[in-house]
Amino acid sequence: MSARTVKLAVIPGDGIGPEVVAEGLKVLSVVAPRHGLTLDTTEYELGAKRWHATGETLPDSVEEELRRHEAIFLGAVGDPTVPSGVLERGLLLRLRFNFSHYVNLRPVRLYPGVTTPLAGVAPEDVDMLVVREGTEGPYAGMGGVLRRGTPGEIATQDSVNTRFGVERVVRYAFAKAAERPRRKLTLVHKDNVLTYAGELWQRVVREVGAEYPQVEVDYLHVDAATMFFVTQPRRFDVVVTDNLFGDIITDLGAAVAGGIGLAASGNINPEADFPSMFEPVHGSAPDIAGQSKADPTATVLSAALMLDHLGYGDAAAQVERAVAEDLQARAKDGGTRSTVQIGDDIAQRVAEQG
Ligand code: NAI
Numbered sequence: 001m002s003a004r005t006v007k008l009a010v011i012p013g014d015g016i017g018p019e020v021v022a023e024g025l026k027v028l029s030v031v032a033p034r035h036g037l038t039l040d041t042t043e044y045e046l047g048a049k050r051w052h053a054t055g056e057t058l059p060d061s062v063e064e065e066l067r068r069h070e071a072i073f074l075g076a077v078g079d080p081t082v083p084s085g086v087l088e089r090g091l092l093l094r095l096r097f098n099f100s101h102y103v104n105l106r107p108v109r110l111y112p113g114v115t116t117p118l119a120g121v122a123p124e125d126v127d128m129l130v131v132r133e134g135t136e137g138p139y140a141g142m143g144g145v146l147r148r149g150t151p152g153e154i155a156t157q158d159s160v161n162t163r164f165g166v167e168r169v170v171r172y173a174f175a176k177a178a179e180r181p182r183r184k185l186t187l188v189h190k191d192n193v194l195t196y197a198g199e200l201w202q203r204v205v206r207e208v209g210a211e212y213p214q215v216e217v218d219y220l221h222v223d224a225a226t227m228f229f230v231t232q233p234r235r236f237d238v239v240v241t242d243n244l245f246g247d248i249i250t251d252l253g254a255a256v257a258g259g260i261g262l263a264a265s266g267n268i269n270p271e272a273d274f275p276s277m278f279e280p281v282h283g284s285a286p287d288i289a290g291q292s293k294a295d296p297t298a299t300v301l302s303a304a305l306m307l308d309h310l311g312y313g314d315a316a317a318q319v320e321r322a323v324a325e326d327l328q329a330r331a332k333d334g335g336t337r338s339t340v341q342i343g344d345d346i347a348q349r350v351a352e353q354g
């Protein structure tokens, strides 16, 4: 790639967010210049601290500023002192929806040297890419409450599935599957019960699949998929699924692939009409915050996804290689390094690759 400056918005957030983001930025600062990339970073204080201080989750003016960046790098937001839903809906989901992050990309990969809770499973058995729809489904915020607090209360939470929304994420998933060696795509849904939405997803996968004859297509109900994630992870290559199912199966995927400290994600707008946002799957982990106990690896791998999205695939591969080496070495060191030490070690390995 030619020399370029990318405007990067950084949202460290709460709890361990700032700790892991610092390590992600450290690794980026080593790898980026080696590929002609300059990151022009601006930090934004959003999350529980700001909400307590000002009552704001995401002021319109800040959203407008964020929009003028090429990418967003986020740690985690949330704290037990903030009512559930305030930051999830007011900040995270608002960014995902308003910036049209219709692809929530979550790789599930077992690196050599990492312990999986699954017996008899080797790294080559777990290498999948979950493409979770990010802007629709039951997370769209459609529905309402009637007669709240009375015995006759009714709450509805509608699942929104548009032809347009399903097709664009399915197209992305097929394109990814076609690029990967196994060329397999599994649709995960529950079309035997959620018949209206399920049939739409099935039909779109069939129609788009006709353009990708080289990609093998499979279908699994979500309940069966959870079973096979554990008993036959080898079945999966690219998985495409709706927002809620994707949220749940990727936590299972993270567990299978060595834990939440390693799980990376990208909230992607593939057309780059809006900045995409890269963040670890985990939250702010208040139980270990401030103790330098958090594993920054998920954040570093999220930075690699960001590099790839920005067109710096070689830089991304370099970071992934450094992480793979670090994870392999970790199997021997007993897992006693601090957050900062792990960040230092990964950055050092990147530097040694030249
Ligand atoms: P969590 O992911 O923060 O923590 C779950 C468990 O995993 C905890 O025991 C924690 O110590 C551990 N853990 C998480 N990340 C780790 C890391 N990098 N290294 C080592 N251990 C790690 O989920 P939890 O406890 O349900 O939520 C805590 C807060 O985070 C809540 O306020 C929640 O709303 C918020 N949250 C925010 C997310 C985001 O910003 N995208 C995503 C998930 C939760």
Ligand code: MG
Residues within 6 Å of the ligand: 247, 248, 251
């Ligand atoms: Mg989740």
